[in-house]
Amino acid sequence: MEVARKKQYVEEEVIEKAMYLFWRKGYEITSMQMLEKEMGINKFSIYASFENKDGVFLESIKCYKRKIMEITGDLKVSSGGVLAIKQFFFDFIEFSKESTLRKGCLITNAANELNEDTNPKIIVELSEFTNNIRSLFAGKLRQEENINHIEIDEKADYLVISMFGLASASRVFNDKQLHNYIKNIFKSM
Amino acid sequence: MEVARKKQYVEEEVIEKAMYLFWRKGYEITSMQMLEKEMGINKFSIYASFENKDGVFLESIKCYKRKIMEITGDLKVSSGGVLAIKQFFFDFIEFSKESTLRKGCLITNAANELNEDTNPKIIVELSEFTNNIRSLFAGKLRQEENINHIEIDEKADYLVISMFGLASASRVFNDKQLHNYIKNIFKSM
DNA sequence: TTCTATTCTAAACAATCGTTTAGTTACTGA
DNA sequence: TCAGTAACTAAACGATTGTTTAGAATAGAA
Secondary structure: OOOOOOOOOOHHHHHHHHHHHHHHHOOOOOOHHHHHHHHOOOHHHHHHHHOOHHHHHHHHHHHHHHHHHHHHHHHHHOOOHHHHHHHHHHHHHHHOEEOOEEOOOHHHHHHHHOOOOOOHHHHHHHHHHHHHHHHHHHHHHOOOOOOOHHHHHHHHHHHHHHHHHHHHHOOOOOHHHHHHHHHHHOOOO | OOOOOOOOOOHHHHHHHHHHHHHHHOOOOOOHHHHHHHHOOOHHHHHHHHOOHHHHHHHHHHHHHHHHHHHHHHHHHOOOHHHHHHHHHHHHHHHOEEOOEEOOOHHHHHHHOOOOOOOHHHHHHHHHHHHHHHHHHHHHHOOOOOOOHHHHHHHHHHHHHHHHHHHHHOOOOOHHHHHHHHHHHHHHO
């Protein structure tokens, strides 16, 4: 492929802007027109770089995953067991904050928009995300001394669903309620 | 107002059909064209009875509330304290079942679709629903003997958010995971 | 039966949806 | 310097969005 005119944008940069738009508005409401304005590039360029709307969304999910991994980065190396997970929960709801309105979690929001016509590629991306979080939690739980190994999978599942619920609830409930919720999640752990 | 030609449909009946469509598809995806087909009446009749799309959705939410009240009806009269709430959680996820696909909760789904342009009337309807559930749970908790009265509000809040999370999670996780989740919710109660 | 009020059908409305394309601009290798 | 190629702008595509409207059908009152 020969070199001609250079791209006037960096794909990693414009997809981050798209990601935040999808996050705030949701998949359905977000239109190509809005993406055009938010990403600061022409529709032609969007289609050239990402194929179509679903392509932009898929890359947005991957971008979101990278952001989450920045938070969970500490989680992987540090010790702390269950308490480290609890701290991640607090970090996670702070991460979803935007002025007064909460955006929840891009993944959770997308999961709640699912229907029988949803692009299978998107479904795969979503379930991969929950699998990653699950094994991350399971790894942390194994640091605990007094834990039955059979219980680890169950507890990890419980924590993943709790986090899913927390993300969803964070769109409607206030800080005090959410902190109280986290406190209760870990009461039985 | 004089009587002329009679309505060929019952509003309570067609709104129930609309409610199930919104529940399955979500607010944004559901179009007037789809509503026309599902409700079995012409667009003109829909607008005559419910003003506009938001009007149909608002009535659908009220219809959904009535359905939920049928489940919680037992909850109000019977005793059983926390255990009664737990049973309601199980009933609730069964209620959201539809063949293999789960529809979650109409209210929760709508809450997850919220953005800064959402019709305020819809937001009011949603928060009223959570308030009703909260006071229902608080009433049940007061049946428990060994409970601090200051704790009741906190625990009721915790249960409401857990139910919200359960509804949201039920769209992605399987029966076994959800039952495990419910078990863990009540472990600390 | 005739008049009038209401509900029906069906077509049309402007606006927007996701996507494509024609034509211009900008860069590079020869 | 200039031909070749990729990226740009901007307009257009058909389909569908929520909403409205013109005209036919139907009912009860006079």
